[in-house]
Amino acid sequence: MTLPSLHGHPIFETAGLGAVFQAIADAGGEARIVGGAVRNALLDEPVRDIDIATTLTPEQVLAAAAATGLKTVATGIEHGTVTVISDNSGFEVTTLRHDVETDGRKAKVAYTDDWAVDAARRDFTLNAFYCSQDGEVFDPMGGSADLDTRTVRFVGDPEARIREDYLRILRFFRFISQYGQDDVDADGLDACRQLKAGLKQLSRERVGQETCKLLCGRRAGEVAVLMNDTGINRTLFGADMDAVLLASVIARAGTLGGTPDYTTLLAAALPLGADEQSELLRLSNVQTRSLRDVQSALPPSPALRDNERKVVLYQTGAETWKRAVLLAWARDANAADEDWAGLYALPEQWEIPVFPVTGSDVLATGVAAGPQIGEALKALEDWWIAGGFVASREELLARLTA
Template sequence: MSNSIADQSWLHAPATRDVIDMLEHEQAGSARFVGGCVRNALFGEPVNDIDIATQLTPQTVLAAARKAGLRAVPTGIDHGTVTVIARGEPFEVTTLRKDVATDGRRAVVAFTKDWSEDAERRDFRVNALYAAPDGTVHDPTGGLADVEARRFVFVGDAETRIREDYLRILRLFRFSAWYGRGELDEIAFSAAKKLQQGLRDLSAERVWSETKKLLGAPDPRKIVQLMSGADLLKTLYGVNGSLRVFDGIVDQDVQSGLAPDSLLRFVALADGGPERIKTMAAKLKMSNAEAGRLQSAVDPSAEKDLKAAFGDLAAAERAIMALGAQAFEDQARLAAAGEVVPPPRDWRILADYARNWEQPDFPVTGGDLILMGYEPGPMLGDALDELKAHWVSERFEPSKQDLLDRLKH
């Protein structure tokens, strides 16, 4: 396993060098890259965020950045983090730390100049790899061996690391889903199973954020199956869900080259009707948009037409009108994923049909009915609904005059 990431283009980018030069000018040898950027570089995976660890205090970083003409924002200064912006790009610069106290959700930290102390408070050994400005990798905990094996091993004692922050259980599965190969580290998995009740003490926002990242992995089926077998899904969400439907949705993504859709995958896993989804959305404190998407995906109002849509495009049109294009596509995919025998029409045809279908404008308005003598109120609304249902059933062909004549008769 290489102990250098000197070949990484981001390492030599002008914005990166601006920040490193600023820190090194203040104190030589005070800055190293750390965490995901080093890990992903060694894995051969894309690097999206660049984190830098430093021996300098946050106040020194702020002053040095201003002196160098860089913008600096104290985004997490109590925990040692300053966001430095160079050439429009943000870099998180964090002072080396050691934990003073932890409660399973947050930590009280003290600053240090010791790289080993900073490494010992990190979650996994592959996340405790540091790279000097020239790309040389420093490995205080044995993470390079884990990079080669593509596994995630806790720094030090696994149970201790988890008790410091129970979200590390979900991070174990999330990182393994994204980057792991082979079996999970046995000690890490055993500790996660043993201490899973600690997940109940985490904020709903943290759990939901980590859930979306986990389900957004290209193919998380193996990891989700392990979580289900260890009752972790039930601990987190109250149900173990349907692995069959979930597997079917992921298989659709893999086979069709679709981008992973965390929300649709969660609906598949939850395997419930509107009330269950509503309860889960509230428990996890989803946004209104997320909760709306999930509830529309299980809306039963067009169930008959949805079933018929796999063999009848007229039924598909009626279902799209009732549900909306996104909900129709979601429901078609879920229905196909749950079928043991494939339906007569491929879900991809229906999904493409929904994406390209343009809803015609209903030609009759309430004003038209008022001109015919209707009074504003429930009777007028019922008449409009009846006309619209007939118009949809006739595939939008009746004209305005046809519909008004129907009403007269």
């Protein structure tokens, strides 16, 4: 595959990018966009973060930015990375480097001015592309053919790359999920299988971050099968992923023109409780609560009558309702899709009402403060729900007084 020029690509219209290139050039250095931004531009995929590789040392990058009035943050200076702030955008600028010593998690690096040496330490050929400011694309590791077939392949020896950082096992599957097309590189897959025990060295934060990206990929269901077959999931989580349910959830969401959120994907993929998942993946408190809510929610069904649907929706809330509908739909091989799609759309068709009576209203009737306030309020709300949410505040207060 002959790599096209990216000259004129929208990537170069990114606010602040030109100023970073200019600052490095003024300091006598060379800079190129590197990695995922180049890959995605070549694949006509959305470009999010733009990383830059340079021949300047981190100290020289700091000086070059200061000389042109750009702010910097020494985010990873011990590994050669400085974040340069230009036009309110952050660009990670990293000095060309090679690994001197690795322990499977972190590396000690030495700087170089050789682009091929820098490329040789990268994880996958799809991430070893460079692009100059004029749009010329460089491919030191010969990843052109892999780009054409969307094959995720380690740079050089897969075992050597994995031993440098065991997170690359998860990244291998994550990139297949996001970008893979057909065949999986057999050598890479076998190396992941052989070295999976090294995953136990990783922090749960790193595992959680990669798992999120992996599950949100378009081929997550297929990748879950690969990870089960190689024993990766049992090593990480003590259990296989439910690849069938995961693929079904993704497919059902696709019929609605969308994709499931991370909470729904986790609930589908891992047959573990919310608290256990939270511990394994270092989920945030919000994510843990959302996962707990959907796991404990009454499964919606098209068999529910209209008022029953509204009661369940009122009790769960719109977000949990949609997640629960997707999961229940994915488990049901018989019900018509249009019935489930209608169920999923209920929050847009019926606005969840707000119970119009508060604890202060109960106090105002003369009920003494204490547990009886909550009990009275709950009994009144149950009556309101059973009546189809139609009783007005005045009717509710009259019943409360009576």
